[in-house]
Amino acid sequence: MNKHDHLDGHLPADHPLSPHWQFANLPLISRSLTDYPVNDLWEMDFARLPAAIGKQRRRARQFAEQFMMPVAAEVDLAPHPPVGLCHPAAERILREAGRQGWLSYFMPKPLGSMPWGAAPYAPIYQCCVVVEEFSRACGGLMLLVSAHHLGAMPLVLSGNISTIFRHLLPVYRSCERGDPHLIAFAITEPGAGSDVEEGHGAETSRPGVVATPTEGGYLLNGRKCYISGGDLAKTATVFAALKGEGMESWTCFYVDCSAPGYRVTRTELKMGMRASGAAEIEFTNVFVPESRVIGGLRNGWALNRATLNASRIPVGAMAVGFARAATETAVEFARHYKLGGKALIHYQDVQLHLATMVAETRAMRSLVWQEARAGWQPRQLNTALCKFHATDRAQHVCEMAMDLLADHGGRHENKIEKIFRDVRLSRIFEGTNQINRLSMIEDWQTHLLDLNHPIGV
Numbered sequence: 257m258n259k260h261d262h263l264d265g266h267l268p269a270d271h272p273l274s275p276h277w278q279f280a281n282l283p284l285i286s287r288s289l290t291d292y293p294v295n296d297l298w299e300m301d302f303a304r305l306p307a308a309i310g311k312q313r314r315r316a317r318q319f320a321e322q323f324m325m326p327v328a329a330e331v332d333l334a335p336h337p338p339v340g341l342c343h344p345a346a347e348r349i350l351r352e353a354g355r356q357g358w359l360s361y362f363m364p365k366p367l368g369s370m371p372w373g374a375a376p377y378a379p380i381y382q383c384c385v386v387v388e389e390f391s392r393a394c395g396g397l398m399l400l401v402s403a404h405h406l407g408a409m410p411l412v413l414s415g416n417i418s419t420i421f422r423h424l425l426p427v428y429r430s431c432e433r434g435d436p437h438l439i440a441f442a443i444t445e446p447g448a449g450s451d452v453e454e455g456h457g458a459e460t461s462r463p464g465v466v467a468t469p470t471e472g473g474y475l476l477n478g479r480k481c482y483i484s485g486g487d488l489a490k491t492a493t494v495f496a497a498l499k500g501e502g503m504e505s506w507t508c509f510y511v512d513c514s515a516p517g518y519r520v521t522r523t524e525l526k527m528g529m530r531a532s533g534a535a536e537i538e539f540t541n542v543f544v545p546e547s548r549v550i551g552g553l554r555n556g557w558a559l560n561r562a563t564l565n566a567s568r569i570p571v572g573a574m575a576v577g578f579a580r581a582a583t584e585t586a587v588e589f590a591r592h593y594k595l596g597g598k599a600l601i602h603y604q605d606v607q608l609h610l611a612t613m614v615a616e617t618r619a620m621r622s623l624v625w626q627e628a629r630a631g632w633q634p635r636q637l638n639t640a641l642c643k644f645h646a647t648d649r650a651q652h653v654c655e656m657a658m659d660l661l662a663d664h665g666g667r668h669e670n671k672i673e674k675i676f677r678d679v680r681l682s683r684i685f686e687g688t689n690q691i692n693r694l695s696m697i698e699d700w701q702t703h704l705l706d707l708n709h710p711i712g713v
Contacts, residue, residue: 260602263601263602263607264598264602264603264604265602265604265607276292276294279291279292297614297618301621302314305385306374306377307373308371308373308374308377309374309377309381309382309385310385311371311373312361312371312374312382312385312386313385313386313389315356316358316385316386316389316390317389319352319353319356319358319389319390320389320390320392320393320394321393323348323349323352323353324349324390324393324394324397324398325393325394327345327346327349327394327397328393328394328396328397328531328674329668329669329671329674330343330345331343331345331346331394331396331397331530331531332394332396332530332531332668332674333668334530336523336525336530337523337533339487339520339521339522339523339535340487340488340520342488343531346397346400346531349397349400349401350400350401350436350438350488351434351435351436352434353401353431353436354430354431354432354433354434354435354436355432355433355434357369357370357432358386358401359401359404359405359428359431359432359436359438360427360428360431360432361379361382361383361386362379362383362405362408362409362412363379363412363420363424363428367420367424367425367428368428369428369432370382377629378628378629378630378631378632379631380566380569380570380628380631380634381625381628381629381631383402383405383569383570383573383628384569384570384572384573384624384625384628385573386402387402387570387573387574387577388573388574388576388577388580388621388624389577390402390577391573391574391575391576391577391578391581391678392577392578392580392581392584393577393581394531394678395528395529395574395577395578395674395675395678395679395681396528396529396530396531396532396678397531397532398529398574398577399484399485399529399531399532400485400531400532402570403438403440403441403484403485403532404438404439404485404489406441406484406563406567407438407439407440407441407485407489407491407492407493408424408427408439408493409441409493409563409566409567410441410493410508410550410551410559410560410563411423411424411439411493411510411550412424413551413559413562413563413566414508414550414551414559415551416550416551419550422547423491423510423548427439427491436488437490437491438485438488438489438490439489439490439491439492439493440483440484440485440486440489440491440492440493440513440535441483441484441492441493441563442480442483442486442492442493442494442495442511442537443480443495443560444480444481444482444483445463445464445465445478445479445480445481446464446479446481446536447461447462447464448461448462448463448464449482449688450687450688450691451503452495452503452560453560453564453686453687453691453695454687454691454694454695454698455698456694456698458503458557459502459503461502461503462502463478463496463497463501463502463503463506464478464479464480465477465478465479465480465494465495465496465497465539466478466496466497466498466499467496467497467498467499467507467509467544468499469498469499470543472545472546473543473544473545473546473548474496474509474543474544474546474549475541475542475543475544476494476496476509476511476517476539476541476542476544477539477540477541477542478496478539479521479536479537479538479539480494480536480537480539481534481535481536481537482524482534482535482536482685483534483535483536483537484532484533484534484685485532485533485535486520486533486534486535486536486537487520487523487533487535488533489513490512490513490514491510491511491512491513492510492511492513492537493508493509493510493511493550494508494509494510494511494539494544495507495508495509495556495559495560496509496556498553498554503557504554504557505553505554505556506554506556506557506560507549507551507552507553507554507555507556508549508550508551508555508556508559508560509544509548509549509550510544510548510549510550511542511544511548515542515543515544516541516542516543517539517540517541517542517543518537518538518539518542519537519538519540520535520536520537520538521536521537521538522535522536523535523536524536526681527677527680527681528674528676528677528678528679528680528681529677529678529681561636564639564686564687565634565635565636565639566631566634566639567686568634568639568640568642568643568686568687568692569624569627569628569631569634569639569642569643571643571646571647571682571685571686572620572623572624572627572642572643572645572646572647573624573628573646574647574682575620575646575647575649575650575679575682576617576620576621576624576646576650578650578653578654578675578678578679578682579613579616579617579620579649579650579653579654579679580617580621581671581675582613582650582653582654582656582657582672582675582676582679583610583613583614583617583653583657585657585661585670585671585672585675586609586610586613586656586657586660586661586672587601587610589660589661589664589670590606590610590660593664600660606660609656609659609660610660612656613653613656613657616649616652616653617650617653619649620645620646620649620650623642623645623646624642624646627639627642635699636695636696636698636699637695637696637699637700640687640692640693640695640696640699641692641696643686643687643689643692644683644689644692644693644696647679647682647683647689648683648689650679650682651676651679651680651683654672654675654676654679655676657672657675658672658673658676
């Protein structure tokens, strides 16, 4: 340390009663069980990752710090752009993200940009480490880049090789050339938010977007709302009910956003994640050919729920990024801000506060990584739990950071108030946290109802 060799209330690291330095003097077997390097926490976790996933994590951190962090405040404070326009700094980031492979890493090379070393691991695992790094830098820019993968997910989960080659491969190639082709995921409707993410509500929901059979395809009519990236997307995976049928007929259509009758009516002026647009889309006799039905007729509900199961774990990773950014900001403030002539970090009540923030953040990350490693077949119970728990605790960590910074926490230049606005949205999309709790119980109900089956948690 520059001035102190120890924090107030603690012994110096080389004191006889500080044991770490003595571990190295123990016998070999004892050292193997006790001695450990005193590394930065991020680097310590980095060393525990598979090499290919760790490499992507470091690349993502470098990209976020080089391109996202320097403009995060600027794009957050920028005036609300007209429909179809993007802040110049955000547009540059999209182009560079495409060139560096951050818009195409869900498929291995040569189809996408995923390194072959990462191919044995679930793409969600890789996604989680990337999303955390991007969220730490800026929630809005993270969503601008990452919502595209949500839109592409139904194409991947369709399991149809022809669909991947015909539709997804050209998208990835365009992105890698620096010409971003974003795909939007369109499920939410003005009269159906949670109802399109939970079966009990969907059973009585009246579909808002309807597909009418016509020669060679279908005509879509209706509205979708709060569609992340829908204002900039060139194509969209749109979920619609078949005419005269209910939500059980939901079907996924791959829609060209330049098709006649497709119109983005507005983007919302949002509280947080402002660099990414939330669009309302109007469909007026939008023709979709039969070849662009994804996953088969009436399979849209299953495809939608599978997509949500896959995407809820990365939303948990977003929360980790927000909590980490808040914690790092609070630590730096405590190291430099003085009270009574000494830095806050020397007060033990501040140390207790920071210790709780670090523990919460690292517990969230452990949960997210545990589920991401098993992400080849994400179970609804686990993904919903991961999403609601991580995002709830992340907001708590951000509140703790605001408590520590006090009046300074509300100032935009100190970053906490922006992180606080950004983290709140993570508790709403991919299903509100209340819906996610119900999704967890829904997936568990068979065992809960079987009184002869012992319940283990």
